[in-house]
Amino acid sequence: MTRTCRWAPLALLPLVLCGYGTAGEPAASGYHVLKTIKPGGEGRWDYLTMDSASRRLYISRATRVQVVDVDEGKLVGEIANTPGVHGIALDAKRNQGFTSNGGDNTVTVFDLKTLAEKSRVKVGTGPDGILYDPASDRVFTFNGRGKDATAVSAETGKVDGTVALGGKPESAVADEKGMIYVNLEDKDEIVAIDAKKLSVTNRWPVAPAKEPVGLSMDRSKRLLFCSCHSQHMVVMDAGSGKILATPAIGKGTDYCVYDADRTLAFSSNGDGTLTVVGEKGGKYSVLADVKTQTGARTCALDTKTHNILLATATMKPAAGGRPQPEPNSFVILVVGK
Numbered sequence: 001m002t003r004t005c006r007w008a009p010l011a012l013l014p015l016v017l018c019g020y021g022t023a024g025e026p027a028a029s030g031y032h033v034l035k036t037i038k039p040g041g042e043g044r045w046d047y048l049t050m051d052s053a054s055r056r057l058y059i060s061r062a063t064r065v066q067v068v069d070v071d072e073g074k075l076v077g078e079i080a081n082t083p084g085v086h087g088i089a090l091d092a093k094r095n096q097g098f099t100s101n102g103g104d105n106t107v108t109v110f111d112l113k114t115l116a117e118k119s120r121v122k123v124g125t126g127p128d129g130i131l132y133d134p135a136s137d138r139v140f141t142f143n144g145r146g147k148d149a150t151a152v153s154a155e156t157g158k159v160d161g162t163v164a165l166g167g168k169p170e171s172a173v174a175d176e177k178g179m180i181y182v183n184l185e186d187k188d189e190i191v192a193i194d195a196k197k198l199s200v201t202n203r204w205p206v207a208p209a210k211e212p213v214g215l216s217m218d219r220s221k222r223l224l225f226c227s228c229h230s231q232h233m234v235v236m237d238a239g240s241g242k243i244l245a246t247p248a249i250g251k252g253t254d255y256c257v258y259d260a261d262r263t264l265a266f267s268s269n270g271d272g273t274l275t276v277v278g279e280k281g282g283k284y285s286v287l288a289d290v291k292t293q294t295g296a297r298t299c300a301l302d303t304k305t306h307n308i309l310l311a312t313a314t315m316k317p318a319a320g321g322r323p324q325p326e327p328n329s330f331v332i333l334v335v336g337k
Contacts, residue, residue, distance in 0.1 A: 029276050029288030030337040034307065037073050037332040039066050044325065045311045047087040047129070047255070048300035048332075054112070057300065057309055057332065058088040058097070065099055067115060068332065070302065070309065077115045082108050087130040089139055091154050098152075100127035100141050107141060109157055119157050123150035129182070133174040136195035142169035142182055149182065151198055161198040165191055171215040171255065175222070181238065183212035183226055190215070190226060190236065204241030206234045214256035216265060225265040225277070227256040233267050233277050235284045245284035249275040254297035259306055268292070268299035268310050274335055292333055307336035 043062035050057050056076065059066040065079040065088060084103025091097065096118065099108040107121040107130070126145030133140060138160060139152045149163040149172075167184030169191075174180045179201075180193040188210050192202040206212050206226060214227035217238065226234040227249055233256065235245040252270025259266070264287070267275040274290040295312035302309060314329035 029290065031274065031276060031288060031290045031308070031335055032337075033292065034334045034336050035073075037068060037070070037334065038328075039068055039075050039330060039332065040328060041066060041330065042325070042327065045313075045330065046085070046298060048298055048309055048311055049088040049090065050300040050302050050309060051090055051092075051112075052302050052304040053092065055304075058090075059311060059332070060085040060087060060099070070332075070334070079108065079110050079115050079117070081117070086128045089130045089132040091132045091139070094154065096154075098130060098132065098139050100130040102126050102128060102144070105143075107139065107152060121152055121157055121159065123152065123159065124148050124162060129170060129172050131172055131174055131180070133176070133180060133195045135174065135176055135178045138195060140172065140180060140195070142172050144168050144170075149193065151195075163193055163198050163200065165200070167191075170213045173215050173217045173224070175217060175219055175238065179238070181215060181217070181224055183215050185211050185213055185229075188212065190224060190234075190241070192238075192241075202241060204236065206232075206236070206243070208232070209234045209246055213254055214267060216256050216258035218258055218260065218263070218265075220260065225256055225258055227253040227267040229253065233265065233275065235265075235277075247275075247277050247284060247286045249273075249277075249286070250289060252297055255299050257299055257301040257308065259301055259303075261303070262306055266299065266301075266308050268297055268308075270295055270297035272296060274299070274308060274310065290335060292335065293331070296333055305336060307334050309334055 046060040057068045087100045089098045109119045124143030124146035127141035128144045129142040141150045151160040167187035172182035209228040209232035211229035222238040224236040232246045249267040250269030250271045250273035256267045265277040272294040276288040296310040299310045310333040313325035315323040
């Protein structure tokens, strides 16, 4: 994912729920921007995690995690002191969540109701992606600088082991039956991991695509959907590694999600598009490119409403450095039918 920068936390700003977005007319698929939420606050962003049951969206904001009620359009709180935070994983049965803190190589364990920190776990170097795997009852961090994955027991909070990956991991997904899949951006591969044995079982190239970053899964058909910087979405058989299709997507993707009920995959692209991929005539192809907003490269799926939530901001040039977000321009776009 995009590397976050350290920013000093600011006071919570009022959250405004606006009307329809500026995305224009609905696309052929029927998806369009329904509304725009303005959480306020400064800082960059990375992964989004949606808890559809509680109606809460978790947003990584460089030094803390913002938590938004997506129905009410209200900022309900923050998880503080998460330096360089990238991702958020949830363990609903224990009422706890986890953040991957790339700034100090830790995981924050927090209470889902109060958002208070419960404990902190030291993991590998540069934790980026993170997920909770119910089959092994472990939380996995995917460590970009360490080129490995750390497995933490969700029950005890202790590190169970490390899996060497041989490349820089980005997003990951669990089949919830004991296997985890993670893409290696610098090796153009998807790696299969046995979540219980903590060992790599397979490596599959994504060629002709390059630089895989987003990853999601159709668990019923055992298919992986991988969005790549080469402007491809790779549709791969999770058992054999065979590539079934490589439909074209927008530029600057950083994440993708799969809606199992609607059997559609979505790639959020920094060029201001949301590519919708589905099966038609026995083949996977692009059904629509929905206009969103420039920079909306990360997303999350609300499984209750089937809406796609995207994060972005208006960026301004910075002399001698990367562009910075304009003050108070950070928004969450809600895309649906």
